[in-house]
Amino acid sequence: MPVLVTGARGHVGRAVLDALVAAGQDVRAASRDAATLDVPTAKVSADLEDPSTLDAALDGVGAVFLYTRPSGIEGFVKAAEAAGVRHVVLLSSAATLEPRSAQSRIARLHRAVEEALAAAPFASTVLNPGAFATNVLGWRADIAEGVIRTAYPDSRIGAIHEQDIGDVAARILIDGSHAGQALALTGPAPISFREQAEVLADVLGRPLRVEEETPEQAAGKMVALGWPPEVPPEILRAWERTTREPSLVTDLVREVTGTAPRTFRQWAEEHRADFS
Numbered sequence: 001m002p003v004l005v006t007g008a009r010g011h012v013g014r015a016v017l018d019a020l021v022a023a024g025q026d027v028r029a030a031s032r033d034a035a036t037l038d039v040p041t042a043k044v045s046a047d048l049e050d051p052s053t054l055d056a057a058l059d060g061v062g063a064v065f066l067y068t069r070p071s072g073i074e075g076f077v078k079a080a081e082a083a084g085v086r087h088v089v090l091l092s093s094a095a096t097l098e099p100r101s102a103q104s105r106i107a108r109l110h111r112a113v114e115e116a117l118a119a120a121p122f123a124s125t126v127l128n129p130g131a132f133a134t135n136v137l138g139w140r141a142d143i144a145e146g147v148i149r150t151a152y153p154d155s156r157i158g159a160i161h162e163q164d165i166g167d168v169a170a171r172i173l174i175d176g177s178h179a180g181q182a183l184a185l186t187g188p189a190p191i192s193f194r195e196q197a198e199v200l201a202d203v204l205g206r207p208l209r210v211e212e213e214t215p216e217q218a219a220g221k222m223v224a225l226g227w228p229p230e231v232p233p234e235i236l237r238a239w240e241r242t243t244r245e246p247s248l249v250t251d252l253v254r255e256v257t258g259t260a261p262r263t264f265r266q267w268a269e270e271h272r273a274d275f276s
Helices: 011-022 051-058 070-083 105-118 133-145 162-175 193-204 215-224 231-241 252-257 264-270
Strands: 003-005 027-031 042-045 063-067 087-091 123-127 147-150 209-212
Touching (some): 003 011, 011 027, 011 063, 011 162, 042 051, 051 070, 087 105, 105 231, 133 193, 133 264, 147 193, 162 252, 193 209, 193 264
Parallel strands (some): 003 027, 003 063, 027 042, 063 087
16 A cells, blocks of 8 residues: 655655655655655645545555644544555654643644544554754855854754654554654754854865854744744753753664664765755
């Protein structure tokens, strides 16, 4: 039975798609507009917030890789049940695992989807990655100027390569393992923003200076990029905390896939062209 990959245009969705294709699986890629997809598989238009688009996308599908969309989750669950879906792997957030996140908007949105899937009649697995290595793509304009501007440059996070998330998701979608579990996925070791800048400078062969912003400046930039105003303070509080406390690191990527998680240097070398 085919595996449906939603959000196939995204970094993680494409990583899941590539891992499934490499494993020889029958894959169906989904996006709101399938015409925009450039993939080596079947593709279908599906809007997770519009249940009327889901029946055709889910027809004959056995497993689904799902992005969090709280406003459409009830319709998705009904459509997936009707289609006979057996297993859903959800891309959620590490925020839902944080005991201090009761008032976090990010955690509330993701937790709503996690709870809906937990109550569904089919199996589900939740992936809770922390910070993505791809977040540093937001530094491209700064890197062009030779300076990286960020709040809390010594915040140490377990930055994870998107392909590691994709490989974990693909393995679970293929073998149906880890049903009912929530997996906190991270890179191999905490790495600070300052250390990430040093790695990028070495990989790109150019000097990069780090300039510390105020939290207010950083929040303003996030809002300008489209973040809801209440979200940046949550992220910045987490950054500040990890200047004082060890960031969570797990070995779940290795446990699920049998392969060690990729380092930030590996990510930077593979994405060198994205900064040219």
